[in-house]
Amino acid sequence: MITRNKAGIDLAIMGVLVVCLLLGFSSISFAETDVTDKVQFERSMMNFDRRTSTNYFDAWYTNISGEIFLSPIKAVIASISEPSMSVANADGYTSEGKPYFEYALSSGRLLSDENTDSKQWIFANPERRRFSYTVAVFADLEQAAPPVSIYEYDAMGRIERVIGKSGENIVYEIEYEYDHIGNRITHRVTTAQ
Amino acid sequence: MKSVLTVFLVCVACLLPVNAAVSAPLDLSTFTADPGVTESGGVVGFEEDFIYTAWYFYDDNFLVGDDASILSFDYDFQLGPSDADDFLRFDFNFTPELVVDTNITGGSFEFDLSPYRGTEVSLAWGLIWNGDSEAGTSASVYNIDLTTSSIPIPEPSTIVLFGSGLIWFFGYGRKKLF
Numbered sequence: 001m002i003t004r005n006k007a008g009i010d011l012a013i014m015g016v017l018v019v020c021l022l023l024g025f026s027s028i029s030f031a032e033t034d035v036t037d038k039v040q041f042e043r044s045m046m047n048f049d050r051r052t053s054t055n056y057f058d059a060w061y062t063n064i065s066g067e068i069f070l071s072p073i074k075a076v077i078a079s080i081s082e083p084s085m086s087v088a089n090a091d092g093y094t095s096e097g098k099p100y101f102e103y104a105l106s107s108g109r110l111l112s113d114e115n116t117d118s119k120q121w122i123f124a125n126p127e128r129r130r131f132s133y134t135v136a137v138f139a140d141l142e143q144a145a146p147p148v149s150i151y152e153y154d155a156m157g158r159i160e161r162v163i164g165k166s167g168e169n170i171v172y173e174i175e176y177e178y179d180h181i182g183n184r185i186t187h188r189v190t191t192a193q
Numbered sequence: 194m195k196s197v198l199t200v201f202l203v204c205v206a207c208l209l210p211v212n213a214a215v216s217a218p219l220d221l222s223t224f225t226a227d228p229g230v231t232e233s234g235g236v237v238g239f240e241e242d243f244i245y246t247a248w249y250f251y252d253d254n255f256l257v258g259d260d261a262s263i264l265s266f267d268y269d270f271q272l273g274p275s276d277a278d279d280f281l282r283f284d285f286n287f288t289p290e291l292v293v294d295t296n297i298t299g300g301s302f303e304f305d306l307s308p309y310r311g312t313e314v315s316l317a318w319g320l321i322w323n324g325d326s327e328a329g330t331s332a333s334v335y336n337i338d339l340t341t342s343s344i345p346i347p348e349p350s351t352i353v354l355f356g357s358g359l360i361w362f363f364g365y366g367r368k369k370l371f
Contacts, residue, residue: 045278045294046324048247050317051287055246057324128245130322 032074032138038065039073039137044118048128054088055125058118061103061137063110068142071105073116075137080123082131088122109142147171158182216340219264224252224316235337239320241279241330250334251284251317257309263340264306264316269299273329281332284317293332306339 044058063069077087077099090099103116110116125131152161164172173190218235229248231238237250270281270293283291283302291302306314318334 045280046246046322048319048321049287050247050249050251050284050319055324125246128247130244130246132326 032140034136035065035067035069035073035139035141036135036137038063038067038069040064041135042115043121048125052088053124053126053128054122055131056120056122059101059121060118061110061116063112063114066112068112069105069110069139070142071103071108071110073103073105073110073137073139074100075103075135076100078134078136080131080133082125082127082129084125084127084129085131086124088124089120110139156182158184214262214340214342216263216265216338219337219339221337223255224250226250229320236333236335237318237337239281239318239332239334241273241276241320241322241328243328246322247319249317249319251315251319253315253317254313255316256313257306257311258339258341259310260341261310261339262305262307262342263303264338265301265303265340266334266337267299267301268293268332268334270294270297270332271330273327273331276327276330277325278323279325279330280321280323281334282317282319282321283334284315284319286315287317301336 039061042060042062046055046057048055059075061073061075076094077090080086087099091102093099101119101121103119105116123131123133147164147166150163150165151159152163154160158178159176161176162174163170171191175188175190176184177186179185221232221235221237224232226232226237227245227247227249229240229242229245230250231240232250239248239250241248266283268281272279272295278295280292280294282289282293283304285304290304293300320330320332322330
């Protein structure tokens with residue numbers, strides 16, 4: 001009797017786990033950073049298709065920050081002013097049901113001043129109404145590499161310079177000077193901007 | 194005898210079929226005008242407002258006649274004050290064949306319909322909003338003509354020439370020859 005109850009509890013737990021797993025995969029959750037202010041939106045001429053009653057254009061983004069974005073970049077259509085309208089070719093929907101366009105980066109990263117490829121955005125507009133829309137852009141930021149200290153020694157084995165680097169960037173630099181009997185008398189610290 | 198034959202051949206040559214082209218205003222009665230589009234006396238006017246994104250004048254079932262050749266028209270385009278990037282389009286079978294935008298204020302356009310004789314096609318002129326917050330752009334399309342290849346009819350002078358040749362042949366020429 002006890003064994004049967006235990007088996008039932010195990011099954012129930014497994015069921016809950018499976019449901020949780022399915023829910024987890026059924027919607028995209030956005031752990032990325034909002035980089036809307038760090039990108040510049042650009043688009044081609046907006047056009048209209050009379051057969052499908054859709055407005056469409058090609059859109060792309062430029063990274064105007066000093067940071068590096070990781071692929072993919074997602075442009076979420078947060079709102080459309082005209083209630084009768086919808087996004088006709090979304091790449092997916094957020095867990096809140098907002099459509100988004102996904103920009104995959106061939107190199108996996110979008111450096112400063114670089115553009116994404118262009119992607120066509122199509123808005124279904126059955127009543128041919130004028131409209132506006134708001135977009136929020138999300139991306140993972142490349143984490144800065146942990147700083148590394150590089151020591152340089154003089155001919156007598158004393159520390160002459162220490163360079164602190166984060167990736168390719170020099171974060172700080174310290175230079176040491178010694179007197180004639182080997183006492184360290186000065187050090188000059190330069191901090192990179 | 195030689196001169197008689199020469200005159201006769203010249204007269205016959207004048208009657209040989211020659212393709213004559215006739216241009217006439219296109220019948221616009223089968224076209225549909227969207228709100229904001231007007232048609233009067235063959236002039237189609239487009240006026241941008243704050244409501245819509247596109248204004249069309251179109252016939253999606255335009256039957257191209259068996260003798261149709263060139264569709265031609267003139268156009269004017271005027272951007273509204275502070276407006277930018279709206280444009281006028283001529284679409285054939287839903288594909289833009291002409292796009293008139295910011296830097297163009299007017300011109301003429303021709304499109305060859307002869308490959309589509311006997312078929313139904315879509316003809317449309319449209320003013321398209323480009324996503325700005327302004328209005329007031331206007332455009333007009335006029336002198337919309339269709340050129341057709343007509344069956345040749347001998348001109349009066351040709352008939353006179355041919356007739357006088359025949360008279361000479363049956364009168365003076367015959368007397369002299371026979």
